[in-house]
Amino acid sequence: MSSYFNYKNNQLVAENIALSDIAGEFATPCYVYSRAALTDGFHQFSNALQGREHLICFAVKSNPNLAILNVFARLGAGFDIVSGGELQRVLAAGGDASKVVFSGVGKTEAEMRQALDAGILCFNVESAAELDRLNAVAGSMGKIAAISLRVNPDVDAKTHPYISTGLKQNKFGVAYTEAVALYRKAAGLPHLRITGMDCHIGSQLTETSPFIAAIEKILVLVDQLALEGIELEHLDLGGGLGICYNDETPPAIADYIAALLGALQGRTQKLILEPGRVLVGNAGVLLTRVEYIKPGEEKNFAIVDAAMNDLMRPALYDAYHGILPVVREDYAAETFDVVGPICETGDFIGRARELAIAPGSLLAVMSAGAYGMSMSSNYNTRPRAAEVMVDGSTVHLVRMRETVQQLFANEKIIA
Ligand SMILES: *Cc1c(COP(=O)(O)O)cnc(C)c1O
DSSP states (O other): OOTTEEEETTEEEETTEEHHHHHHHHOSSEEEEEHHHHHHHHHHHHHHTTTSOEEEEEEGGGOOOHHHHHHHHHTTOEEEESSHHHHHHHHHTTOOGGGEEEOOTTOOHHHHHHHHHHTOSEEEEOSHHHHHHHHHHHHHTTOOEEEEEEEEOOOOOOSOGGGBOOSTTSSSSEEGGGHHHHHHHHHTOTTEEEEEEEOOOBSSBOOSHHHHHHHHHHHHHHHHHHHTTOOOSEEEOOOOBOOOSSSOOOOOHHHHHHHHHHHTTTOOSEEEEOOOHHHHGGGEEEEEEEEEEEOOSSOEEEEESOOTTTOOHHHHHOOOOOEEESBOOOSOOEEEEEEOSSSSTTOEEEEEEEEOOOTTOEEEEOSOSSSSGGGOOOTTTOOOOEEEEEETTEEEEEEOOOOHHHHHTTOOOOO
8 A cells, every 4th residue: 555545543544634534525436646645656766867867757648637747747757648638638737848758559640740839859659650651740840750669679578468568469669670670761751850769568567577678678779770870869668667456566666767777777868767557556546435235145245336437447457456444444344346336247346355344335446546537438427536636634626526417518419
């Protein structure tokens, strides 16, 4: 558990605010973030990187709430975006376009124009066709696009197959064996300027060895390019550092950085990182209330007011999230499957959890700050949850709960 969510007198608190007070004020389901946890995570990165030219680009897709982006922007962060929409969010949140890197396999012409207009730092290009398209778009605007190629180093990230991205069979990046040829091609395109190389091998990595293997492989390419006169200004090692959801033991941020810097010894390029989950995952929880207890023949169900539309990770990846009572009470503990009200068997938050609860009890679904709200949907016409940020002894509503009217405002009935 993150040190920013703790029990005090049998009450789970976020910083100095009891989660039961937040549920009382903002209702459930509700995401709760700790500003101190966000700041602490960012500082762990920047402290470990002191003395090294670097840029920490928060991966927006892990949690794009404007308040979260603004906290990081004020700390000096850059941003890793994967769509034009995310770029608009970064700018709306006070982020600096000149610290934005643009990843993703499917950038449209409109998104390229938008990013060139804003003046982003670098396009992380993922294919030969994208090089041609970007060159044409930049040319039509009279601009030069800074690029890096996202190289697929073909290393096994040893994570869930859906969030592993650095293997040959994945759709991401350019093939390792083709990278040098593609850099040559890029060097010959008049509206592109080569500035770096990047790789991102997957998410929720709990060991440093795959990162190191990837660095060793891409440094071979960096040296080959240098021999051909293509000097890189930066190396972008992506994101992917994991967090503890249950019993994982990922390296501490400082140890991860130390390992990266060790593998980069003698290299002078600016270091760019794209952390997402590790900065926000354990900085947020999802508050939910038990609606019903339903004893079954084989198992007991706790039916709660949060569902797979609010937190998709259990349904999508069979992911584990800790589930804690917001108030520790004297009910007899029993084993429950904690499930939502959605009409899908995959709609569960946690299975076989020992909990002392009754109808009306509040639960905190832990480690929900990353890929929680950002993957939420309106399935079953469920308005998305409210989001609040705790800052010491203050709590701010940072996203109002959606209304049902908003959900069908863009629809119309035909004659
Ligand atoms: C998703 C993503 C990240 C962030 O990954 P985390 O596992 O959340 O750190 C970074 N870079 C790219 C290109 C991504 O797609």
